[in-house]
Amino acid sequence: MATVVKRLDLTVGELVEIAGRRYEVVPDREGGVTLEPPITPAAELHAQRGTKPASAADFERLSADVPHDDEG
Amino acid sequence: MPGPPAGGLPPVSIEFGSVEWEEEVERYDHRSRARAQAQSARKTIEADTAKLDWKRCKADGPDGTKLPGCRKLYVPLGQEGASEAPHGFVFQLIQKPDGSLAWNMIAFGERHPTNDKTRNVYERAHKRLHGHYP
Numbered sequence: 001m002a003t004v005v006k007r008l009d010l011t012v013g014e015l016v017e018i019a020g021r022r023y024e025v026v027p028d029r030e031g032g033v034t035l036e037p038p039i040t041p042a043a044e045l046h047a048q049r050g051t052k053p054a055s056a057a058d059f060e061r062l063s064a065d066v067p068h069d070d071e072g
Numbered sequence: 073m074p075g076p077p078a079g080g081l082p083p084v085s086i087e088f089g090s091v092e093w094e095e096e097v098e099r100y101d102h103r104s105r106a107r108a109q110a111q112s113a114r115k116t117i118e119a120d121t122a123k124l125d126w127k128r129c130k131a132d133g134p135d136g137t138k139l140p141g142c143r144k145l146y147v148p149l150g151q152e153g154a155s156e157a158p159h160g161f162v163f164q165l166i167q168k169p170d171g172s173l174a175w176n177m178i179a180f181g182e183r184h185p186t187n188d189k190t191r192n193v194y195e196r197a198h199k200r201l202h203g204h205y206p
């Protein structure tokens with residue numbers, strides 16, 4: 001049986017649903033795109049919950065003695 | 073669950089939102105080591121029985137990640153090196169509607185993925201904060 005290729009005209013950031021599961025179109029590391037389960041943006045979650053990022057001053061007050069390392 | 077107080081400030085809670093938990097931890101197979109380690113770490117954090125080795129995330133990190141206002145914990149808790157603690161949680165400091173502060177988990181994943189197609193935990197955190205990968 002010949003395989004039928006479904007061509008999708010998608011761009012980065014769009015969502016698709018396959019077999020009831022949602023996937024987001026994201027860039028891969030080779031100049032193309034790939035599909036992966038979506039990561040809901042923090043801004044969307046803040047809007048739903050009535051939260052917001054704390055101020056930089058609050059972060060510094062709480063983290064002044066917390067060390068960095070060489071990672072992210 | 074209180075976090076570490078600093079400078080007389082009130083305790084800051086540590087929170088694991090259901091959306092973030094599902095997207096970050098439950099994406100791993102339920103039998104996977106990563107998922108088991110995340111669940112164990114969460115249990116310890118919520119029980120408030122261990123000193124947490126917090127580290128600040130970088131506002132301008134390697135690979136273009138920008139995580140201002142964030143801290144991280146390596147998993148398993150209490151371990152440091154990437155071989156002993158291959159995973160990490162990233163938390164963002166948030167202000168809740170009542171004005172209180174909380175550390176909200178925004179990403180969980182590998183610190184140094186062996187598969188170069190896999191996004192590390194910092195890239196995942198960047199995407200949640202900024203809506204796109206660095």
